[in-house]
Amino acid sequence: MALLEVENLHIAVSVGGVLQPVVRGISFTVDDNETLGIVGESGCGKSMTSLAIMGLLEGTPVRITDGSIRYDGTELLQLSSKQRRAIMGNRMAMIFQEPMTSLNPVYRIGDQIIESLRQHKSISKKAARARAIELLDLVRIPNPSERVDSFPHQMSGGQRQRVMIAMALSCDPKLLIADEPTTALDVTVQKEVLELMSDLQERTGTAIIIISHDLGVIAETCDKVSVMYRGKIVEAGTTENLFERLAHPYTRGLLNSIPVVDHDVEWLEAIPGRVPTLGEELSGCAFHPRCPIATGLCIAKTPGDTYIAGNHAVKCHYADQVAS
Amino acid sequence: MSVLKLMPSALAGRKLATIGFLWLVLVLLAAVFAGVIAPFDPLELDPVNRLAEPGWPHLFGTDHFGRDTFSRALYGARMTVIIGVGSVVVALLSGGLIGMLSAYFTKLGHFLMRGVDVLMAFPALLMALVLITLLERSVANTIIVIGIVYATTTARILYGMTLKLKNEVFVDAAVCSGASHRSILFRHILPNLISPLLVQASFIFAFAQLQAAALDFLGLGLPPEVPSWGNMLSEERIYLTRAPWLLLYPGLLIILSVFSMNLVGDALRDNIDPRFKDDISGV
Amino acid sequence: MLAYTAKRLLTLIPTLLAASALVFLFVHLIPGDPASILLGDTATAEEVAQLTREMGLDQPLWVQYFVWLGNVLQGDLGTSVFFKTPVLSVIAAGAETSILLACMTMVWIVLIGVPIGVLSATMHGKWVDQVTSGGAMLAASIPTFWLGLYLIFIFSVGLGWFPSSGFPSLSDDGGLANLRYLVLPSLTLAAPNAALIIRLVRASMLDVAREDHVRTARAKGLHPANVAIKHVFRNALIAVAAAFGFTFAALISEAVVTETVFSLPGIGRLVVQSILRRDYPVIQGVILVIVVLYMVINLLVDLAYARLDPRVSLK
């Protein structure tokens, strides 16, 4: 049994009373000490997935329509809100894309960390403060005993994201979900934050899910990768296996679209067409309108998983061809 | 999106606002056709039938001069529309222009907006009272006074909104295309302000009714002979215990109209560019 | 904090000077000779001539302004035409009523406006919200004098619970119990303002609820009520507190109508009566006092703002 097991998850967003599917049946697992990367372009459903796991969809027009999310063997979707909250921020924590706005501007950062601590642990204010300073030190904030009394606006974006990480780690969660944790940061700061996350993982054994649009970030930090396109995981596997033999035309196209720094490419092999919009109906494989090797079969039939090597799964009728 | 298309989409699915809108249409019709519908001359005295209870032929009863309250209420609708539209035009034209130009031409704006700040140091009703002291009681002067009072807030709001638009990338793009100031102001900025302006207009219309009624009540608004809802309330207040309906009908008419205008303004506001929502504080 | 206050006070000076100049000019904008305007219709030619000399009305306008300003700074706002007493004492006589009325109104506004606003926001979209926010808008659409008249009709004339008019000073017989004279007026004055606060609390809270940091708070596993109060309401308070200040400042002048309805001996009614009596020195004095008060309260609001929002630098 893995720490987190997501099975056949379906998520839909209500637009004017009509449910539009966003996530269309995805399954994956994450285990202790493991980092899973979920990568995809805007609207593919990756952020919705992370909010669904965390339990933050309440009060939004987004609904989980089917499937199961099991944490440590417990079915999260059947818990009461109260039971859910006991896990949130405690066994399971999350950091978000916008470090500039994700902290409450009117409270000192120390108090925000203390709030998280005291929510789940019976711990004195004094001890909580000491722990907050310790956590700030852990995420390499210089002068933690002073910075603990800073307000968010007195810190840079990178520092705020560290504070977010410190807050997320305050109750020693077993699972950390990071939704585009470095997208808003400069590359040099991104590197520091990603390194910090993997160092902390080594120390604590926390399972991590990183949601990102950046294939590079995922490739460098994750053990496993799931590539999402229009609500489905089209390719998944260990980072090594997957990048060794990219077997889905979309993943391949995505990789070819990225201009690299280490050598010259005359023309990028861009994926033609555009990212499908919400509510657009596509038969068969949703990628077929943009796929260079699509055939009548792709329009007619939705592909199932083809396994390339071990658990390297690909949703493409021609996966073997693409891989070789 | 044109202004005409704005209304149905704003009212869609909002029953209360739709009823409010229909009520305003009714008020407008009453204002236009008051002369045709009114069963009596609103100024005609009938001392024999003074303080008559509502019934036939006096639907809303008669006042202490025996004038037909229903007919006066119909003509009052005319005053409501005139005062409302007049104040909106004065406020939006003067305040809007000051706000827009101030935001666009920063140096001029620094000067003009300091002036607006000084005027804003006078609370709305106080400013109206000060101005009214200097002027004679007349319909035009009431419109000017209320218009000027709301011109200051309008200037502030338009200033803020124009500043936001001025920093928009599409304005930068227009500048880079070589567009002139006039073209940027009237082709790129103003069209984006039309719907927020419409919202602001509906709130000014609503507030203007309350201010006009308050001035009438204080005896500082419209000349006493003008049949306005505010004057009707002001004149009949001493008969509150003897003939409570005399204050009920004009009061309800004011409340319904102001409420309707607020509802419509609120519905429109929910439909405009979210950037501007916080700028316009109606009710 | 002190330095900031001092600095803000200094920046207030130009606005104050400009506003006072407008108030000064007010008398000169009235058609006719300022001296006879200030002295009223009953003044003799000698008196007019004397005042003309005293005020330097034969001097250039700006000289007159500074003479007037000098007098004002020494507490001399002129003499009431009607009462024949110094304007300052006429205003002072109405101060107790007006201040008590404003404070009592403010209490209602906070007690009614904040809880209902919070309720409305937390029940967003549900029937409670629709009823309260619709009701608030309706309340803001009622002319205050109409509401006041009907409150008198029901609670004074009908039920006899509260007196319908006047206000004996707290130092008169009855003492604190005299506050009952202000119950209906303060409720009247509070109604539209509380309605505005309800709408504002609701709107600000809904805005804050959409901010990223609220999601962070929820992700900590906090109870929804805790999120609503500690994170959403606390941040919305920044905008709401400012509105409290502006409302309080505006109450003094909004009370004009209420004080007239309830025949309260306050500054508001003094304005109206002075306008009808053409007692221009009093009008001028009251406007000046209210404007200065308005600005001082706005300054206090700014200071409160800085305390509530750490992003606002006081340096």
Add this chain to the structure above:
Amino acid sequence: MTEAILSIRDLKTHFQTQAAGFLGEKKVIKAVDGVSFDIAPGEVLSLVGESGCGKSTVGRTLTHLEKSTAGQALFDGQDILTLSPAQFRPLRRDIQMIFQDPFASLNPRLTIEQTLGEPLFIHGLAKNWAEARVLIAETLDLVGMAPEVMTRHPHEFSGGQRQRIGIARVMILKPKLVIADEAVSALDVSIQAQVLNLIKKLQRDSGISMLFISHDLGVVRHISDRVAVMYQGEIVEMGTKHEIFENPQHAYTRKLLSAIPRIKTRQVNA
């Protein structure tokens, strides 16, 4: 080297932060603090650096969206920084700018035709709408869009399509110098590649000179001839693409290059 089309010497753009009231202290932010470079005809020079380094301000100063504090910018031998708005207006035809955010850079109230027609009429390239439409259709075709889109409004298009329209607005004037400010940063990777290819192709075909401003080193390598690395308002290193990427000299350039996450894979497009 042929004579530069744009030659910048010691450009400085400083901002004064507006402090409250007339007594507030004013702080000076030196966004651009002494920048010099040349762009040859047909050359693409990239300004690369992290947020706040001043790279965008350079572009905005050259298009008069910000006021320069000091320095010179010779365009075709004429110092454009000292020109009055009226004197600079005709030059705007030659110096065009592509903006970052495709959602914000098109006026939502105007049709595509109106947006693309405006610069034509301002610069007298079309006398009437019939003439304008011909040019608009040609340019839309150039950026890979059908002429039928002319009557539509921006909200009907995706981010990638809007950016193509933004590029069309620039290309329709046949400028000599294009300043592209983070022109592909807001786009999804798959769309970014399309637009990047388009910009590169248009630049090659028309021989336009380009100042390409970006934080993305991969994108910069892909499009540039030469690269200038900016840090805190100054250029810390400048050289040909290969000098910068294969043999970086400055510590900051090295730090930037080493910070980029790499994908270890069999090179599929080599």
